[in-house]
Amino acid sequence: MEQSYQFEEPGLLSAISVGIPGKRTFFLLMGEKEKWLRLWLEKEQLEALALAIDQFLLALYQELHLSPEETEGLSLSDDVPSGLPSAELEIDQISISFDQEKTSLDFLVHILGPQKIDDVIVNLRASLAQLKQLGEQARSVCAAGRPRCQLCGGPIDPAGHTCPKHN
Template sequence: MTHQVHAFEPPERFVAGTVGAPGERTFFLQARGGGRLVSVALEKVQVSLLAEKLEELLTEAHRRFGVELPEPTAALPDNDPLDTPVDEEFRVGTLGLAFDVDTATVVIEAIAAGETEIELGGAEDAAAVDEDEEPAEDLDRLRVRLTPAATRDFIERARRVVAAGRPPCPLCGQPLDPAGHLCPRHNGYHR
């Protein structure tokens, strides 16, 4: 089976966004450039961790290589919705990050989830997984190369998108549903 590498080096726009109402949102990474539009689905926790790890990567690049870290563009933040149509190319299984010292850019790679997921029970199962598992190079991927300034803007938007969900319950921290919330702190009773 052939795989596709959707490379945007650099993209015109690269953002994290959602489709759907809070509590039922689907999260996407979307890259646009050269007349192409690619959207890949991922989990909310992946978006949150991506923003966190990108911040750590920029800090490390500054510490080790002296890369200038610009502030996020506060004047005109990208709050626009995802470009349409939002057609899911694949669901992200693995995210990879790198810093290219030669070009002073951040490389983000979103790799499709494998076709089969097998629970590991013992050494026999581990050997079976190695034979059946698709090699990483045979999976679709989205590769984006960003400047440190564009990376900062992506981080800020990703954090806003994650925070825009349902507010947490002040007692248990679980998301509040518009239809009601059975808080474990109240032993299942409404107040």
């Protein structure tokens, strides 16, 4: 089993959720057509990633004197590739950095399964536009869940909601 994955020119990078509201699972797809990975993560991790991307880009725009419009352009396809991924992994840690005009996403992951196998590293070089698009996708995927109760902040299921703050 390969212990690290490196994608210099990923054609695929997207945030996806599957399942019904309240029971959704979340993952990132990344890589190339012939070799791609599915990285599972918690909704909270995906929300944190969306926020981290926002803050990262904001700081970068200021540092490089860019405007957000300048990172528009290239749009990723959100087609799910056919066939099986090269690996199913679970995300432990994500970090974002920037050098030489591209962003670098580093994922510390482990192989999905009952026993936690040694850490695996996934590194992906993404353009600013790709990173921005991933952030937007992550946010909209998270927001597409159940609506929140205005009284208690709890999620409202399609079947209804018994509010602890309402009596």
